Every structure is written in structure tokens, then in C-alpha cells.
Amino acid sequence: MTSMNQQSGKNGPIEQYDVMVIGAGVSGMYALHHLRQMGLSVRVYDGASDIGGTWWYNRYPGARVDGPGSPFYSYTFSEELIQEWDWEETQSEQSAVLAYLEHVADRFDLRRDIQFDTWVQDARYDEATQRWTVETDTGVHASAPFLICAVGALSTANMPDIPGIHDFAGECYHTGRWPHEPVSFEGKRVAVIGTGSSGIQSIPEIAREAEHVTVLQRTPQYAFPAGNRPITPEERADARTNWDSFVAKMRSNFGGFPYDNQPRSALEDTPEQREALYEELWQRGSFKFFLDLYSDIATSEEANQSLADFVRAKIRKIVHDPVTAKKLLPDYFVITKRPILEDGYFETFNRDNVSLVDLREDPIERFTRTSVVTRSGEHPIDMLVLATGFDAISGSMLRLNPKGRGGMSLAEKWKDRFHNYLGLTVAGFPNLFMIHGPGSPGVFYNMPLGAERQMDWIGRCLRHLDEQELGAIEPLADSEEAWGAEVSALANATLFPRTDSWWTGANVPGKPRYFSVYLGGSIYYQRIYDMADNGYQGFVFEKENQPGNAEAS
Ligand code: N01
DSSP states (O other), rough: OOOEEEEEEEEEEEEEEEEEEEEHHHHHHHHHHHHHHTTOEEEEOOOOSSSOHHHHOOTTTBBBBOOOTTTSSSOSSSSHHHOOOOOOBBSHHHHHHHHHHHHHHHHTOOOGGGSOOOOOEEOOOETTTEEEEEEETTTOOOSSSEEEOOOOOOHHHHHHHTTTTGGOSSSEEEEGGGGGGGOOOOOEEEEEESSSSHHHHHHHHHHHSSEEEEESSSSOOOOOOOOOOOOOHHHHHHHHHHHHHHHHHHHTTSSSSSSSOOOOOOOGHHHHHHHHHHHHHHHHHHHHHHHSSSSTTTTOOOOOOHHHHHHHHHHHHHOSSSHHHHHHOOOOOOOOOOEEOOOOOHHHSSSEEEEEETTSOOOEEOOOOSEEETTTTTOSSSSSEEEEOOOOHHHHHHHHHHHOGGGGGGHHHTSSSOOBBTTTTTOTTTEESSSSSTTOOOOOSOHHHHHHHHHOOOHHHHHHHHTTTEEEEEEEEHHHHHHHHHHHHHHTTSGGGGSSSSSTTTTSSTTTOOOOSOTTHHHHHHHHHHHTTSSSSSSEEEETTTTTTTEOO
16 A cells, blocks of 8 residues: 655646545544544544544534443553543533543644544545545645545535525524534523533533523433533543453443343333333432443333323422423433433423423524514524534435446435445445444444444554455445345334434434434444355456456456
């Protein structure tokens, strides 16, 4: 393999690398480190001004890890990182996670190979040279045999298309594109659209400062106590002393966390026993709530109903005004939208300066320069917060829209479904790899660990190509079909596809509607390594510099 050099193209010099990576978030940072360890020349591009990806952009008030928390939402590739980094809280706030990632970037001198403030506008494959070329908005023209898309599963903001929204003359912020400068809510009338994780984390914070907050809710949410607390010195010492065994457990656990999977069905217990378990988990809080639940909450309607009833009763109890409480009651299967951790969200509706609009009965009609108008009337506002989420999982790949064989665009290929193989590769797009793309466990797995494991597989694949003097790898269309069927079969055995959510693409108008996450958890990693061990089953290879000379595997 080559190291970085330059060649001349018709538009000036073309930088040459072994691998180009798009995205300098958690996945792209590890990709860079891993590929460098392999002795490859790597260039990373990111539109942001520094590392961190989602943690660089999502600076809204209240932003915190809302998964199973620190210290297990972190890299595992370097033992030193756990030894030298002091996580303070179980649900670390955005600034703490970003500080950790900055430490990783410093520690491994990552920034020297990352080009920031650089947006990749075009990425296309050249069949004759078996190389990808990219062009950026800063005039960079670069080429490499391999393109790794670490573009983020939750990074393309979903902007609602509501009549008059662009006429609104007050301040307007999307939670996923929050300004770096402080935002003051003091004395302001703020409307928040969206009650997903971002809305539910930010609304209590905004309400503490603002004159008035109007929450515009399309779908009520089940939300669970975050249970954030300081990490004790004993826990920190335990993680440091026993890091290897924690990592081994994370790698074998379904979701990538160091906990035991719960084998018991909810239906084995009496209603009183179930209630007692739910109450215990509710009091403790944290994402561990879902990990310590019964095994069939996401598969049995009856089991699901028992938890849904429990949470609805909690909401009714917390929220004083019965009319508001009723609007906050979700009416779909619990946990079939991404579970949310909250800290004082439901209590916020007991404040005098907070009101709730149920958009299902009182929809937004339009915005004016100074207000939002719903069917029932006008709400004057100074600020609009869009907590409207993301074109998740596939959106950032489609925004990049790479061009593969014959100039075919990914948008064309993914018109009806996000065809891919193993959630890593796409037929017609040789030598392109995705991290946390559709068809992978991505957002259903510990994301830093998942990124490491997918990247390790990609690294091994690149080594295989090099050793075998192969120039290109690409999945067969049949392999994509079979993988897509497996993704859907796993999903259809659960209640998840039966609810509209960003997992199913229902939050973005016009998006293909199906559950595109691989629900096999840690089994996925076994599967992809088995395929590699069996000679990269389902892929087709080309010899180096002999395009068209394909060998099926
Ligand atoms: O986005 P969401 P999010 N009109 O899609 C509503 C991760 N995360 O940014 O439910 C009116 O969940 C939409 O309504 P509905 C986490 O995985 C992590 O909150 O589609 N409303 C919903 O209420 C999370 O799940 C962390 O009917 C509209 C809301 O906007 C994921 O990111 C923190 C609308 C969007 O909720 C996404 O969370 C935050 C419209 N036109 C998030 N369009 C941390 O770990 C959308 N909505 C720190």
C-alpha cells in the first residue's frame, strides 16, 4: 500500500492516501487511530471545527449521555484511557464527554490527520483505478482506494417543514446544531417542538430560566428517571482494576454493556411481583432500567402492557393537572420508540410558566414573525427550539450521497430501501465501508464499542485485500437481499416495527418506512467475523488494477 503523496489532476494536485475517512466523531477518531496503527496513510474530513461529531454539535442545555452511562460509554481499545480519565457522573454531560474525546485526540495525536471545517461535497468511485476521489468545499481534491463513512447515525438534523417557519424573526435553534455561544432564555417566551430525548432533556432546563415555555408535542413519550449520580471512588477503582473483565463482559452482552442479560419472562411473575420490580427499577433509574427488565417486554404485548400501564400511572401521579397529564400519556407499546431518560421532565408541567399543546388535537397551522399559530389560537414567542431529531441511521449517508459503479448515486440505490450487506458495505460501491450504517446494530449497541468492533473488521478486511493483492471488495446483490431479509425477520419478531419512530424512518416525510437496525446485538459481531473467516462469504473481489476481473467468494 502507498503512503500520502500527490498527483496532478485537471483541477490541480490530487492528494493520495491509503484511506479516507469522513467524520471525526467517536467512530472516525477510532478509525484514524486503528488505520494508523496498521501503517496506513489516512486523511479524515469533518465539517465541524474540532473532533467529537455528535458531541461537538449537541450542546443544548441538559445534553447528557442517556444510555448506560460512564465509564462504559467510552473506548476500550486503550487500557490507559480508563486508567487516566476520571469520569465524574454516571450520565456524563455533553461537555464531559467532549472533554474525554479531546483527551483521546491529544493522547493519540489525532488532529494532525484530520481536516476540520471541510465538507465533502462529492465522493465517487473510479472503476478504472479502483480508487475513491473526494472533493470538498475548501477545494481539496483527494483520492484513496478505500473510503470509510463514519458520518454518524444521528447527525443530519431533521428540520420541520411548517408554513411560515422561515418568517419567524426571533431566535431559532435546533438542538443538534446548538450554538457554541451561551444562549439566554431569561425573560423569553420559548416554544419547543419535539419531545424526544433532546426535548425531554432540555425542556426542564429551559423552563428554569424562561418567562414561559410552550411545549409543542406531537407524540407523548414514556420517559424514565435518569438516576444520574456521582461515580463513587469504589466504582472508579473497580472499573480500573477489573477493566479487562468489564470489557470481556461488554463484548458478550447483547447491547455492549457489562451487565447480565435478563432471561425471565414478565409473564412468569404475578402482577404484584412485576409492579415491585418496576418500582425498584424506577426508584434506581438509569438506562439499566431496560437492561434489568424482563426479557419479553419488546416481544410480548401482554408483558409490554404491564410496563406501559406502570409508566402511565407514574405520569398521572407526577403531573398535578389531570388534563395536562392526560395529554402526556403515551398510547403505543412502551420502549418501541427509543427509551428516554429524564430528570424532572414530567414535574416541569407543574410549573406555572410551562404549557403543553397536544399537536394531535391542536396542530400547528403556521408561524408568523412573532408567534406560532395552532388551530386553537396564536402563541406569541421570542424563541423557537427545534428538538425535532434527525434523519437518523441512513440520513448522513444519503447527504454524502457517494457515487459508485457507473456513477450510480447512493440516493438512487436507496430509493426504496437501504440495501447493504452486514451493515458495512453496499453492492455497486466497492471499497466503501460504513460505520453504524443501516443494517448494523448501530444505535442498539454501545456506540463507541460498536464502532471499534466494526472498524476492527474493516481493518482486517483491508489487510486481507493487501495480502491477497486484491484491488476491490464489494458485496453481491444476493447477499444484500439475504441480509435485508435477516434484518427484517429479527425486527418483525418484536413490537418495534409496530410503532412510528426514527428507527422506522417515520419521523422524516418520504423516507422508506421499515426498521433498518440489525437487532441481533452482539451476535452480529460473531456473524461478521465468521463470514470473514469463511473467505468473506457473500462478497466479490477484483484483482489489483484489473477491474472487471471479479472472483466471487
Ligand atoms: O429526536 P427524536 P431527539 N412537528 O426523533 C418531534 C439520541 N440522543 O433529538 O415522536 C412536530 O427522538 C417528534 O415527534 P414524533 C437518542 O438515541 C442521545 O430527541 O415523531 N413534532 C419527537 O417528539 C435519541 O433517541 C442523547 O411524533 C415533530 C421529536 O420531535 C436520538 O438521539 C441526547 C416534528 C424528535 O425526537 C434522537 O433524539 C439526545 C414536526 N414536524 C438524543 N418532527 C444523548 O445521549 C419531529 N417532531 C446525549
